[in-house]
Amino acid sequence: MKYSSSSSSSSFHYFLRERCLNKGRLSPFFMSFVLVTVIFVPFIFYSINHLNPISKHALDQKLPLFKPHPSNSFRGYDNGILKKCDLFKGHWVPDPHGSRYTNSSCTSIPDSKNCFRHGRSDRDFLNWRWKPDKCVLPRFDPKTFLEFVKGKKLGFVGDSVARNHVESLLCLLSKVETPIDQYKDSEDRNRIWYFPNHDFTLINLWTKFLVHDEERMINGSLSGTFNIYLNKIDEGWSKELPILDYVIISDAHWFFRQIYLHNSTGVVACVYCNSPNVTDYGVGFALKLALRSALTHINNCKNCKAKVTLVRTFSPAHFEDGGWNTGGRCNRTSPLSESEINMSGPEWELRSLQMEEIEKARKKGGKLRKRFGVLDVTRAMMMRPDGHPGEFWGNKWMKGYNDCVHWCLPGPIDVWNDFFMAVLIREAS
Numbered sequence: 001m002k003y004s005s006s007s008s009s010s011s012f013h014y015f016l017r018e019r020c021l022n023k024g025r026l027s028p029f030f031m032s033f034v035l036v037t038v039i040f041v042p043f044i045f046y047s048i049n050h051l052n053p054i055s056k057h058a059l060d061q062k063l064p065l066f067k068p069h070p071s072n073s074f075r076g077y078d079n080g081i082l083k084k085c086d087l088f089k090g091h092w093v094p095d096p097h098g099s100r101y102t103n104s105s106c107t108s109i110p111d112s113k114n115c116f117r118h119g120r121s122d123r124d125f126l127n128w129r130w131k132p133d134k135c136v137l138p139r140f141d142p143k144t145f146l147e148f149v150k151g152k153k154l155g156f157v158g159d160s161v162a163r164n165h166v167e168s169l170l171c172l173l174s175k176v177e178t179p180i181d182q183y184k185d186s187e188d189r190n191r192i193w194y195f196p197n198h199d200f201t202l203i204n205l206w207t208k209f210l211v212h213d214e215e216r217m218i219n220g221s222l223s224g225t226f227n228i229y230l231n232k233i234d235e236g237w238s239k240e241l242p243i244l245d246y247v248i249i250s251d252a253h254w255f256f257r258q259i260y261l262h263n264s265t266g267v268v269a270c271v272y273c274n275s276p277n278v279t280d281y282g283v284g285f286a287l288k289l290a291l292r293s294a295l296t297h298i299n300n301c302k303n304c305k306a307k308v309t310l311v312r313t314f315s316p317a318h319f320e321d322g323g324w325n326t327g328g329r330c331n332r333t334s335p336l337s338e339s340e341i342n343m344s345g346p347e348w349e350l351r352s353l354q355m356e357e358i359e360k361a362r363k364k365g366g367k368l369r370k371r372f373g374v375l376d377v378t379r380a381m382m383m384r385p386d387g388h389p390g391e392f393w394g395n396k397w398m399k400g401y402n403d404c405v406h407w408c409l410p411g412p413i414d415v416w417n418d419f420f421m422a423v424l425i426r427e428a429s
């Protein structure tokens with residue numbers, strides 16, 4: 001058995017230092033390869049179904065509403081109220097205003113997320129707004145955001161769902177400024193956008209596991225089984241860490257496959273393996289330890305600028321009546337209520353493991369003057385089985401398969417940026 005390294009972003013690293021321009025092109029073969037490996041391989045083993053309602057205590061919806069107060073705030077973001085309020089505990093309420101952009105006002109929506117273009121006809125899923133139980137979540141305000149991040153570099157570290165978040169951010173910002181496409185690697189995984197009017201740099205750093213990985217080769221071909229190394233951070237993003245002012249980190253969907261976890265002494269555990277001398281501790285265990293390694297690395301990084309790191313929690317998929325490759329679909333057209341989501345299912349468990357790691361990093365970071373915040377999107381998104389492309393993702397190679405992992409643009413994923421702005425201002429000021 002041989003191993004091949006799958007970390008390949010040294011040219012990207014070079015770019016960040018040298019700022020040379022490079023236009024990436026994608027060959028059709030490569031595209032289909034990417035679609036199969038990046039989009040669908042994460043669904044393998046992924047057959048979580050949590051749409052069976054459970055009865056939970058009904059929420060008192062008559063709590064007082066707080067309005068952002070203009071004083072003691074960054075342009076209307078009242079830290080006093082936002083600090084006391086759990087932004088992530090709430091429900092979706094009807095909002096006749098609908099989405100803040102369309103597929104014509106935002107020209108950067110990737111084809112696979114442009115659901116209306118591919119025939120999605122229901123629009124009600126746009127007419128909902130997230131309402132935290134004890135306050136009002138201010139809507140993302142692109143002007144204020146760009147002023148806040150003036151002169152800064154923001155990095156998103158994660159997989160294709162992290163990229164989905166970036167795409168939503170680009171659409172929301174497009175009302176104020178369209179960035180210059182400064183760098184794109186040949187696989188369109190690592191990417192840099194520059195907003196000249198605000199000297200703001202947005203960087204996408206693609207990583208599967210946050211830590212270093214090698215895909216196992218069996219008889220000369222890639223096996224889909226990965227070795228991951230908990231004592232070695234994925235250099236693709238960690239090399240760029242020193243230049244970033246703000247970091248948003250996430251991981252999840254690549255962990256739903258066969259993985260062998262290594263520390264400096266050797267194999268310590270596995271996921272979905274069937275080996276006599278290695279224990280399968282499950283997806284959560286691997287996810288937790290990889291996140292711990294990444295956050296420890298950030299805390300220990302002496303030459304890093306980043307004072308604020310945000311972790312985005314698990315983004316649930318919504319395959320119903322089957323898995324990704326057995327006819328599973330997600331064709332609902334409205335959100336679920338809080339009583340209809342399963343809080344004892346695996347999604348919430350993964351989110352809770354992530355929260356524990358964030359708390360540990362936060363305790364340690366306090367002494368090192370580093371701050372850790374959380375975009376705890378899991379609960380809100382568990383209620384949005386209607387937000388995925390489903391069959392409307394325009395894929396020619398994989399007709400009949402539904403994408404119930406990524407999110408339509410515009411769509412409920414835009415709330416991630418409402419959360420992001422509120423938390424960034426809270427943590428950074």
Ligand SMILES: *[C@@H]1O[C@H](CO)[C@@H](O)[C@H](O)[C@H]1NC(C)=O
Nearest residue numbers: 102103104114115116117118
């Ligand atoms: C936007 O969506 C409409 C359907 O609502 C579709 O006809 C059109 O082609 C889309 N436009 C773009 C630029 O994708």
Ligand SMILES: *[C@@H]1O[C@H](CO)[C@@H](O)[C@H](O)[C@H]1NC(C)=O
Nearest residue numbers: 001217218219220221222223
């Ligand atoms: C690799 O190839 C050898 C010889 O062709 C074969 O005996 C063996 O079963 C193969 N191993 C796997 C895991 O496919």
Ligand SMILES: *[C@@H]1O[C@H](CO)[C@@H](O)[C@H](O)[C@H]1NC(C)=O
Nearest residue numbers: 231262263264265266267268
């Ligand atoms: C590696 O993992 C094993 C088993 O969990 C543990 O006993 C050992 O202390 C670990 N080594 C290091 C360097 O973390």
Ligand SMILES: *[C@@H]1O[C@H](CO)[C@@H](O)[C@H](O)[C@H]1NC(C)=O
Nearest residue numbers: 260266267273275276277278
């Ligand atoms: C299991 O143990 C055997 C014997 O000690 C060793 O040869 C083998 O490499 C081990 N397998 C794994 C997956 O570590």
Ligand SMILES: *[C@@H]1O[C@H](CO)[C@@H](O)[C@H](O)[C@H]1NC(C)=O
Nearest residue numbers: 122321329330331332333334
């Ligand atoms: C979803 O698809 C199934 C099977 O085609 C159909 O029975 C059901 O009515 C659809 N649901 C919605 C909300 O369209």
Ligand SMILES: *[C@@H]1O[C@H](CO)[C@@H](O)[C@H](O)[C@H]1NC(C)=O
Nearest residue numbers: 050052053054342344345346
């Ligand atoms: C919630 O999820 C757990 C764990 O998967 C499962 O055992 C339980 O049956 C689910 N409850 C409902 C009501 O679906």
